[in-house]
Amino acid sequence: MTNPPDHPGDRSMTQPDTRPDGAALLDALRDALTRYVILPSPEAADAVTLWIAASHAQPAWAHAPRLVIRAPEKRCGKSRLLDVTEATCHDPFITVNSSSAAVYRSISEDPPTMLVDEADTIFGPKADGNEDLRGLLNAGHQRNRPAKRYDANTGRVESIPTFAMAALAGIGAMPDTIEDRAVVIRMRRRGPGESVAPYRHRRDRPALRQLAEDLRLWLRADLETLEKAEPPMPVEDRAADTWEPLITVADHAGGTWPDRARAAVLALTAEADDNTEISNRVRLLADCRTAFGTDPALATVTLLERLKADPEAPWADYGPNGLTAMKLGVILREYDIRSANIRFTDGTQAKGYQRADFTDAWARYCPALDTPPTTGNADIPLFEGGSRPSRPSLVIAGQRGTASNRGTA
Structure with a gap:
C-alpha cells in the first residue's frame, strides 16, 4: 500500500523545493547595485554584492570585513553606493554624528552593520575626539576583542562587544589599519555615456529592503553550515580572514558565484597591493x-x-x-x-x-x-x-677595495 499524496513521507516528491535560490538573490542584489551606481569594475560589483550579503550572516563569521568606499574627489558616487548598501544590508546603523558611547552600546552578539559617510571626520586631520570610535573600527574586525570600561556605579569592569561589519565612505585613503582589513572600492566619476537610474529613498528603498529580507531568510537558515565552512582561498593571512565570509557566501549560493568571488578577490587584492604606499x-x-x-x-x-x-x-x-x-x-x-x-x-x-x-x-x-x-x-x-650614485668606497678590513671617501658618524 502506498502513502497518500499528502503523507509526510512523499512530501519531498510532491511539493516543489521552496528554499531560496541564493545565486538568484545575489544576481538580483548585483542588478540593484549597478542600476543606481557605476562601479569601477565587474569584480568590484561582485565584491560589494557579496559583502552586503555577508552582513546578513554576521553571527557565523570569525572576522567582520570592512567595506571602504573611497574616491579621489567629490561626485564619484560613494555616497550613493553607501545609500544602496544601507538599503540592502543587515540592520543598518548610520554613525554620522553618533557618539562613541551610542555606537558601542548598539553592538550586540548579533551586531548591526555600521555605515559611516564622510569618514574623514574619524580619520582625517580634524578627527580629534574620535579615538574611541577609531579603536572600535580597528578592533571590531575580529571576534573576542571587547572594549573594557570601568563602571563607577557598580565598581566593576565591563566588557563591551566591538565585533561588527562596517562600511566607510570618504575622499582619499583610509588608514592602513582599516584598509588592510577591508574590501576597498575605488570609485570614480561617471564618464561620457555612463548613466544610472536616480535613487529615491521613499520610492526605491522599500523594494531593496524586501531584497534584504530575502537575503536574511536565505542565510540565517544556514548559519551553522556557514560557520563551519572552510572554503579554499586564493589569498592568505589577513586577506584570507577578510575575504573568507564573502567566499563562503558565494560557495553557498553556487552557480557562477564561486568563480566570480575568487576572481574578485584576486583582482581587488592585486589592485590594493599596487596602490598601497609602503611605510x-x-x-x-x-x-x-x-x-x-x-x-x-x-x-x-x-x-x-x-x-x-x-x-x-x-x-x-x-x-x-x-x-x-x-x-x-x-x-x-x-x-x-x-x-x-x-x-x-x-x-x-x-x-x-x-x-x-x-x-x-x-x-x-x-x-x-x-x-x-x-x-x-x-x-x-x-x-x-x-x-646612479657614486661607487661605495668603504669596506671591511681584510677585503679588497678602495677607501677614497672616508667619513665618521
Whole structure:
C-alpha cells in the first residue's frame, strides 16, 4: 500500500523545493547595485554584492570585513553606493554624528552593520575626539576583542562587544589599519555615456529592503553550515580572514558565484597591493639596499649622504635637518640592525653598518628587491642617466677595495 499524496513521507516528491535560490538573490542584489551606481569594475560589483550579503550572516563569521568606499574627489558616487548598501544590508546603523558611547552600546552578539559617510571626520586631520570610535573600527574586525570600561556605579569592569561589519565612505585613503582589513572600492566619476537610474529613498528603498529580507531568510537558515565552512582561498593571512565570509557566501549560493568571488578577490587584492604606499620604515630598508650596492659596509655618514641624495626619497626633508644618524639608528633597530665601529682596509675606523646585517630584513620586508638585475652585479639596481650614485668606497678590513671617501658618524 502506498502513502497518500499528502503523507509526510512523499512530501519531498510532491511539493516543489521552496528554499531560496541564493545565486538568484545575489544576481538580483548585483542588478540593484549597478542600476543606481557605476562601479569601477565587474569584480568590484561582485565584491560589494557579496559583502552586503555577508552582513546578513554576521553571527557565523570569525572576522567582520570592512567595506571602504573611497574616491579621489567629490561626485564619484560613494555616497550613493553607501545609500544602496544601507538599503540592502543587515540592520543598518548610520554613525554620522553618533557618539562613541551610542555606537558601542548598539553592538550586540548579533551586531548591526555600521555605515559611516564622510569618514574623514574619524580619520582625517580634524578627527580629534574620535579615538574611541577609531579603536572600535580597528578592533571590531575580529571576534573576542571587547572594549573594557570601568563602571563607577557598580565598581566593576565591563566588557563591551566591538565585533561588527562596517562600511566607510570618504575622499582619499583610509588608514592602513582599516584598509588592510577591508574590501576597498575605488570609485570614480561617471564618464561620457555612463548613466544610472536616480535613487529615491521613499520610492526605491522599500523594494531593496524586501531584497534584504530575502537575503536574511536565505542565510540565517544556514548559519551553522556557514560557520563551519572552510572554503579554499586564493589569498592568505589577513586577506584570507577578510575575504573568507564573502567566499563562503558565494560557495553557498553556487552557480557562477564561486568563480566570480575568487576572481574578485584576486583582482581587488592585486589592485590594493599596487596602490598601497609602503611605510617609511620599509622605504628606508629598500633605499639602504640601493645605497649599499655591493659594498659590504658603509660609514653612517656616507649612508646618510646617499639616502638624502635621492631627490624622490623623503630623507632630505625627514625632520628639520633631514634624516640624522640618530633617527636612522632608531628605525633600523626595529629590524635588529645596529651600527658598529668598523675598521676599513686603509686602517681607519668609522661608525657604520654592515651590509650582511640587512639581508634578513630585506628578505622579509622587501623581497621584491631580491630579483637579480639583467646586467651587472647582483645587488646593484639599474639607474638612468646621471642618477646612479657614486661607487661605495668603504669596506671591511681584510677585503679588497678602495677607501677614497672616508667619513665618521
